[in-house]
Every structure is written in C-alpha cells, then in structure tokens.
Amino acid sequence: MRILDSHAHLDDALFDIDRDELFESMAQSGIETAIIPGVSPEHWTKQLDVAKQYACPYGLGIHPWFCEDNPERALVQLTDKLNSAIEDPYLVAIGECGLDKIRKDNWDGQIIALEAQLTMAQQLNLPVILHVVKAHNDMLSILKRYSLPRGGVIHGFYGSSEIASEYIKLGFKLGIGGLILKTNARKLKTCVAKLPLDSFLIETDSPAMTPQNAADPRNTPLILQSIITEIANLQKKSSVLISEHAFRNSVQLFDLKLILI
Ligand SMILES: [Zn+2]
Numbered sequence: 001m002r003i004l005d006s007h008a009h010l011d012d013a014l015f016d017i018d019r020d021e022l023f024e025s026m027a028q029s030g031i032e033t034a035i036i037p038g039v040s041p042e043h044w045t046k047q048l049d050v051a052k053q054y055a056c057p058y059g060l061g062i063h064p065w066f067c068e069d070n071p072e073r074a075l076v077q078l079t080d081k082l083n084s085a086i087e088d089p090y091l092v093a094i095g096e097c098g099l100d101k102i103r104k105d106n107w108d109g110q111i112i113a114l115e116a117q118l119t120m121a122q123q124l125n126l127p128v129i130l131h132v133v134k135a136h137n138d139m140l141s142i143l144k145r146y147s148l149p150r151g152g153v154i155h156g157f158y159g160s161s162e163i164a165s166e167y168i169k170l171g172f173k174l175g176i177g178g179l180i181l182k183t184n185a186r187k188l189k190t191c192v193a194k195l196p197l198d199s200f201l202i203e204t205d206s207p208a209m210t211p212q213n214a215a216d217p218r219n220t221p222l223i224l225q226s227i228i229t230e231i232a233n234l235q236k237k238s239s240v241l242i243s244e245h246a247f248r249n250s251v252q253l254f255d256l257k258l259i260l261i
Helices: 019-028 041-053 072-085 101-124 136-143 161-169 186-193 221-235 239-254
Strands: 003-005 031-034 058-060 091-100 128-133 152-155 172-176 200-202
Touching: 003 221, 003 239, 019 031, 019 221, 031 221, 041 058, 041 072, 058 072, 072 091, 072 101, 091 101, 091 136, 091 152, 101 128, 101 136, 128 136, 136 161, 161 172, 161 186, 186 221, 200 221, 200 239, 221 239
Parallel strands: 003 031, 058 091, 091 128, 128 152, 152 172, 172 200
Antiparallel strands: none
C-alpha cells in the first residue's frame, strides 16, 4: 500500500528539533513523501531548503493568512520565484492560496492574491492548492470564471456533499485530513462516505490540526493511517483500496510520476 501526505508544512519551525527522525518514522510507516505547500515570501527559502534536503515535492504560493491588504509586492516576488523554479520537477503546484473568512481583515487582498495565483496556474499549467475556510460560495463563483487546465485541490476540505460535488464538477479534488477524525464532524463524514474514489486526496496539514488527546502537540504525517481507516469505514471499503486511490489521485493531480520511484 502506497501512501503520501498531500499537504504538510514540514518546513515549520516546530519540526526543526527532530525533522530527520520524523522523516525516518514516516519511511518506516510506509509514507513515501509529503507535498510541502508555500505560504509567503518570508517562508519560501527555508521551505525550498527542506523540500530539497528530503526530496519533497512542493508548491509556491501566498496563503490568505500571510496576505497583505496590497499583495502586489508579494505577487511580484512570487512571479520571480516561480520563474527561477519552473524547471524544477519538484515544483508541482501553485499554492497554497485561497480565501479565509475567519481572517476577514485582509479580504480584498485575499481576493487579489487568489485571482493572480489562479492566473499564474493557468499560464504555467500547474494545479492549485486551495485553502478555503467559510468561503465556499465565494471560491466557487471565482473558480467558475477561470478555466484551470490542471484543476487543483481544496485542501483540508470541510463542507457538505453539495459543495463537494460543485468542486468535483469544476475538476477539483478534495483534500481529506484530520477533521474527519473528529467525532462531531457529522456533515463531513456524511459527505466523505459518498465521495467517488477518484475525487479525494489524503493529507494532515501538519503541524496544524492536531487530533484530540494526542501525546505530541504537533500534528505529523504519521496520522495518515487513521485518516485512511476512517475513510475506509465511512465508505465501507478496504483501507488498501482507499489508500491506493488516494495515492493515485495525488500522483495524477501533481504529476508525481517522475519523482516517485
Ligand atoms: Zn496548509
């Protein structure tokens, strides 16, 4: 059974003390790699260093939490960074970018940065990694105006079956993560039970989204197995089948054939 984490911030400073050991434990648990998303110009240098050191695929982007009211300067930096990385086979996506209504103070900047990054994804023929919190209707109406050749993923998806099928119709996958392990995530569980096998990826969003009662305050890719088990239970299918499809969907979306042996 092949497993990869489609979204993990393994460049986060919380992993500085034991990153080698974490990658070692991931290898022992059969987790082949993790896609490291980009969040802001200040973070890209370290992110790319970590990605290179551990041979992880990565995205480059501006996260809505790190988006200024006027994101022009950061967008110019992103264009430069993308130009210098475009030949790198480990650059697999634009993102993460998106909309977050919990951090509404920079909403206009979030919209400008998102639309610019969708245009970059079109021009560079890359998929997008989208962060969408309490903003599915806004996101869906923006996505309907862009035709993205490679689609993308709604990472850390939380929403209803209706919202899920809208994204799927637009050519997007859904990133299913630790939220599925919460006992009160009823709406998400109902949705995931019915998702088509070619429509989802698995992820942890480490070090965020730590499961309840975990010994380590940090989340790590090592919880992927419990996410697979939960999806398998909800779908009434085997864990092997679920993990195979999730792996294949990630490989297809991010075109990882050449970098995974
Ligand atoms: Zn993230």
